[in-house]
Amino acid sequence: MRLVLIAGALAGLALMTSWPTVYAASGDKAASLAAFDTVAKVMTHPRCMNCHTTTAWPTQGDKSERHGFNVVRGPDGRGQGGMRCSNCHKDKNIANIPGAKDWHMPPLSQGWTGLTPGALCRTLGDPEKNGNRTGAKILEHVHADALVVWSWTPGAKRTPPPVTHKDFVAAAETWIRTGAHCPSS
Ligand code: HEC
Numbered sequence: 001m002r003l004v005l006i007a008g009a010l011a012g013l014a015l016m017t018s019w020p021t022v023y024a025a026s027g028d029k030a031a032s033l034a035a036f037d038t039v040a041k042v043m044t045h046p047r048c049m050n051c052h053t054t055t056a057w058p059t060q061g062d063k064s065e066r067h068g069f070n071v072v073r074g075p076d077g078r079g080q081g082g083m084r085c086s087n088c089h090k091d092k093n094i095a096n097i098p099g100a101k102d103w104h105m106p107p108l109s110q111g112w113t114g115l116t117p118g119a120l121c122r123t124l125g126d127p128e129k130n131g132n133r134t135g136a137k138i139l140e141h142v143h144a145d146a147l148v149v150w151s152w153t154p155g156a157k158r159t160p161p162p163v164t165h166k167d168f169v170a171a172a173e174t175w176i177r178t179g180a181h182c183p184s185s
């Protein structure tokens with residue numbers, strides 16, 4: 001199943017001219033847009049957005065307030081000077097400090113603050129912004145990445161995203177398989 005998808009995504013890429021970049025088959029547009037709607041519900045949740053910012057710092061909590069202690073992303077997304085993410089964030093949640101392996105921020109091009117659903121969708125599918133990922137690589141990431149998975153066991157009183165991890169991955173898979181269509185706005 002997954003292999004077929006990967007082959008499909010790669011074949012799609014070969015046909016690529018402009019958007020959609022992750023999968024160029026015309027697909028079932030309505031199904032694709034409906035699936036992206038579910039994907040977007042997760043991506044725009046504070047558990048994801050607090051790391052995927054376009055600011056110089058991560059944010060925290062359900063209101064996405066600026067991270068305390070003057071923490072900033074720094075050149076490698078792992079903090080600056082003595083204020084490194086790993087000083088406080090360990091491989092697992094400890095008391096109220098969230099944790100997962102290699103806790104850090106994504107590059108600025110993977111920041112999603114304030115994007116409309118259409119812009120969010122196009123960013124996710126654009127290899128120049130998404131870390132040069134194909135559709136298959138996006139799926140692999142949302143399925144297995146420790147920081148993504150952490151969002152469903154965030155510790156303290158943090159709320160998980162509104163869709164289960166399983167349903168989120170299934171929606172991402174559908175979105176790509178049906179052509180990775182994006183809302184116009
Ligand atoms: C602790 C910070 C952190 C959290 C929380 C987090 N991410 Fe990420 N995310 C990253 C980092 C770092 C990368 C870049 C990984 C790389 O390219 O090596 C990334 C990359 C990604 C990518 C691939 C790049 C892109 O923009 O397409 C996707 C998709 C993604 N994350 C989805 C999510 C989703 C969905 C959630 C919430 C369920 C989430 N992330 C939560 C840190 C985080």
Ligand code: HEC
Pocket residue numbers: 046047048050051058059060061062067069071072073074077078079080083084085086087088089096097098103104105156158
């Ligand atoms: C001095 C310790 C410290 C450092 C350094 C630190 N953090 Fe934190 N971080 C915390 C604590 C404590 C919390 C929990 C705050 C709360 O819930 O009240 C937190 C919460 C967070 C959250 C919020 C999770 C959520 O969804 O609510 C994110 C995201 C985060 N940190 C990212 C980072 C990143 C990325 C770095 C490095 C660039 C970093 N932090 C550096 C102590 C630190």
